[in-house]
């Protein structure tokens with residue numbers, strides 16, 4: 001039984017996690033507070049899917065991943081990974097999952113990189129032939145050969161991240177949880193990590209749950225994105241659908257030869273800021289920048305340009321604002337409960353974009 005039979009390789013059915021927090025409120029006084037970090041969360045991820053798992057700070061992402069690895073026990077609901085209950089069989093599950101935390105390393109800081117891998121070989125009891133073949137493949141794909149004898153503390157952030165990804169994959173896990181795998185990396189390192197993850201997914205059908213604040217990670221890797229806020233699933237569908245739901249915009253930053261009046265851009269693109277020779281133009285995130293760039297290049301003395309992605313917080317904030325607007329409109333039209341109508345409208349929009357309804 002591998003978990004696909006009952007609806008998903010990763011399966012959450014009305015999962016809850018409540019923390020009891022004690023706060024000091026006076027000299028001998030303590031107040032008890034309950035924090036509902038994950039609130040009736042249900043979703044299914046199929047084997048081989050690569051899914052983005054995003055949300056604002058404190059939304060409940062890490063708590064979900066910790067429950068999926070068995071580090072935390074759910075307060076309620078049902079959770080399965082590859083058919084395994086993580087709380088009950090954490091050790092058995094450990095052989096089938098890999099975890100990478102962008103901001104922490106699982107490598108031994110003072111040891112050469114290769115020694116960490118040797119230790120993992122023992123810890124996971126990886127058969128010798130498999131260990132050698134996997135090590136060779138990962139060293140090649142992640143370009144680690146020249147770094148194997150370097151102590152981890154001497155590696156750059158990008159090198160260390162590649163080292164960590166290899167460590168998480170030495171035992172051939174079927175599921176990989178990645179928490180901010182490109183945080184702090186330069187463009188070249190980001191591209192390398194993303195290319196590797198794409199290849200891994202294509203070759204081995206590794207199921208990937210990716211937590212990130214970088215929307216380009218999602219755009220380049222995931223056909224599906226789930227948004228969580230206050231422990232609840234707010235959106236489940238393609239990234240384009242999220243942009244549509246949030247009407248999000250990208251920004252084209254243009255450097256001209258000299259200070260000029262605002263660029264005459266074709267609507268809906270428009271100049272939102274001008275500072276000396278630099279101008280910022282907002283345009284819909286669902287559209288390509290190419291026609292806009294071509295037009296500006298043809299008509300203005302262009303020196304340089306770059307495109308900035310909307311940040312996740314902004315996309316989500318716009319999604320909420322959109323829903324609130326719909327609620328107001330619904331209220332005005334027929335006097336029925338506006339919030340409820342907006343929720344229905346939002347859910348329909350999501351179901352439309354995603355092909356699946358959000359509970």
Ligand SMILES: Nc1ncnc2c1ncn2[C@@H]1O[C@H](COP(=O)(O)OP(=O)(O)OP(=O)(O)O)[C@@H](O)[C@H]1O
Pocket residue numbers: 019020021035036037055056057058059060061062063064
């Ligand atoms: N061990 C804990 N004890 C008490 N409260 C906790 C604990 N872990 C998390 N929380 C609370 O649960 C909520 C969800 O936290 P979580 O770390 O899962 O969010 P997150 O989405 O991963 O955020 P971030 O993007 O900042 O990492 C927050 O309100 C947090 O303060």
